[in-house]
Amino acid sequence: MRRLFTFLLLTGLVVAGVVWLADRPGEVTIHWQGWRVDTTVPMLLAALVTLLLAFAAVGRLGWLLVGAPGRFFDARRASRMRKGYLALSDGLAAVAAGDGRNAHRLAHRADKLLGDPALTGLLTAQAARLSGDADEQRNRFDAMTARPETAFLGHHGLMELALKQGDRVGARAAAGRAFALQPAAAGLAATLADLQIEAGLWAEAELTLATARRHDCLPAPDLARRRAVVLHARALDADKAGPGSDALGLAQDALAIDPGFVPAAILAARLHRRAGKPRKATALILDSFRRAPHPDLVAEWAALGEGEPALDRVKRMQKLIEANPAAADGHVALAEAALEARLWGQARTHLDRAMTERPSRHALDLLARLERDERKDEAAALAWLAKATTLGPEPAWTCGACGRAAAAHSLACPACGAVGRLEWR
Numbered sequence: 001m002r003r004l005f006t007f008l009l010l011t012g013l014v015v016a017g018v019v020w021l022a023d024r025p026g027e028v029t030i031h032w033q034g035w036r037v038d039t040t041v042p043m044l045l046a047a048l049v050t051l052l053l054a055f056a057a058v059g060r061l062g063w064l065l066v067g068a069p070g071r072f073f074d075a076r077r078a079s080r081m082r083k084g085y086l087a088l089s090d091g092l093a094a095v096a097a098g099d100g101r102n103a104h105r106l107a108h109r110a111d112k113l114l115g116d117p118a119l120t121g122l123l124t125a126q127a128a129r130l131s132g133d134a135d136e137q138r139n140r141f142d143a144m145t146a147r148p149e150t151a152f153l154g155h156h157g158l159m160e161l162a163l164k165q166g167d168r169v170g171a172r173a174a175a176g177r178a179f180a181l182q183p184a185a186a187g188l189a190a191t192l193a194d195l196q197i198e199a200g201l202w203a204e205a206e207l208t209l210a211t212a213r214r215h216d217c218l219p220a221p222d223l224a225r226r227r228a229v230v231l232h233a234r235a236l237d238a239d240k241a242g243p244g245s246d247a248l249g250l251a252q253d254a255l256a257i258d259p260g261f262v263p264a265a266i267l268a269a270r271l272h273r274r275a276g277k278p279r280k281a282t283a284l285i286l287d288s289f290r291r292a293p294h295p296d297l298v299a300e301w302a303a304l305g306e307g308e309p310a311l312d313r314v315k316r317m318q319k320l321i322e323a324n325p326a327a328a329d330g331h332v333a334l335a336e337a338a339l340e341a342r343l344w345g346q347a348r349t350h351l352d353r354a355m356t357e358r359p360s361r362h363a364l365d366l367l368a369r370l371e372r373d374e375r376k377d378e379a380a381a382l383a384w385l386a387k388a389t390t391l392g393p394e395p396a397w398t399c400g401a402c403g404r405a406a407a408a409h410s411l412a413c414p415a416c417g418a419v420g421r422l423e424w425r
Contacts (some may be wrong), residue, residue: 021274083109086382125157136159145177152181161192179208184215193226194419197233198412205230229420230256233411245273256282260292262424264408269300278304285322292422293327302333310341321350328357335366343373358395361388397422 029038039047041055106186125140140162144154156179162171172195178185179192189212196205209227218226235250248271254264265288272281281304287295298320305316317334324330331354338347347370354363365388368381396405412419 057199117406132163134165148266152178152185155181156185163191165190168195172199179211183211184217186217189215189217190222193337194412197226197419200233202230202234202237224258225261225289225420228254228261228264229258229411232261232264232267235264239267239271248275255288257294259288261295262288262292262294265292266294266300269297270303273300274302275378288322289320289327289330292424293324293329295329298329298333310337312342313337314343314346326357328354328360328363331357331365332360332363335363339366339369339373342373344370359387359391360394363387364391395425398425399423 027040028039029036029154072281117367125137125144141154141157141161144150144157146154146407155174156252157175159178161172162168162174162197173190175188175192175195179188183189189208193205193212196208206227209218209223209230213223231250235247235254238245238247238250241247248268251264251268251271254261255268258264260277265284269281269288270285272278272284281300285297285304286302288294289301299319302313303318305313308316314334314337316329317337321327321330321334331350335347335350335354338344347366351363351367351370354360355367364384371377371381371384393405397407397409398405399413399416399418400423402413402416404413404415406414406422409422
């Protein structure tokens with residue numbers, strides 16, 4: 001509606017102008033180079049308008065002729081870009097479908113049409129992954145790191161490639177660069193922290209975990225366990241350094257972060273005992289046994305009473321059971337102390353309770369010993385020992401990543417290298 005109104009207004013103005021000039025024709029005389037031209041004002045204006053239109057037409061034609069090559073090449077470039085992006089999207093679809101042959105073909109076509117290795121790097125790298133070409137993957141990921149928009153994907157891809165090839169140093173370096181670009185990326189903080197912990201880079205690991213905590217990109221239990229693992233490892237190093245170190249403080253910090261972390265509790269209790277502070281060691285072991293009963297806590301508890309008479313050892317183990325009556329390890333320890341004190345009835349009672357809570361080979365060995373020592377019944381003893389063959393696997397430090405058992409607790413799983421994933425079960 002607005003356009004129609006504008007057109008009518010302009011048309012009216014032009015008609016009014018023409019009528020006004022027709023009513024006032026006037027005369028114009030031009031003398032130039034011996035020539036004389038006599039005409040009216042409307043005719044002069046018409047001639048000028050015609051001349052201007054002619055100049056405009058010539059100028060437009062010249063612009064078309066001069067700009068034709070540029071427009072041709074622009075159109076060709078746009079066509080190549082459209083075809084290149086189409087090949088890029090089709091290639092990514094082929095990667096998602098696992099079609100390595102088509103992915104490689106389309107990646108080559110996209111690379112040729114777009115002429116930007118950083119842009120097509122992800123597709124080419126994924127196509128190379130499907131075909132097993134590690135060198136091509138590395139080259140493409142390297143190219144992607146040169147472009148800010150794809151740098152994170154490039155470093156992340158280099159990290160995954162290095163991990164696949166067992167290059168832990170290269171993986172750690174690439175993960176660090178990727179983490180600097182996108183610290184909140186899913187799973188990246190855990191991978192980088194584990195690689196740093198594995199290499200003994202405690203300060204770097206703590207900085208990574210602090211950043212992960214700030215960006216809330218790790219579940220709270222996983223974050224707490226990794227921080228506890230780092231502090232425990234630092235405490236072990238400090239303990240090896242000898243007197244004057246902060247081993248006890250570091251172990252206590254690890255416990256404060258993860259109260260159920262048994263290795264830190266055992267180390268802290270041992271350090272208290274060495275420092276001549278049995279009361280603090282006693283309180284710590286009882287609290288830890290209440291939270292997470294473990295045979296090593298029982299052994300550390302027994303070490304507090306080293307050399308004491310058999311009856312006193314029975315009383316000591318009774319206190320441990322009071323902290324956690326449902327812990328089979330406590331009942332086995334009390335039964336063993338009762339056997340040493342020749343308290344047959346008490347030993348049998350707690351061995352029965354231990355077998356109810358969780359049958360174990362140690363409990364069966366003690367039952368066989370009880371039959372021999374109290375009743376001199378070798379047949380009954382052998383019957384108890386025979387039951388050991390029916391038991392399932394004994395509790396052990398088991399990796400939460402690969403499920404394999406380890407002989408003792410360590411910083412990383414001996415089988416798969418997962419950091420902080422050993423759990424007593």
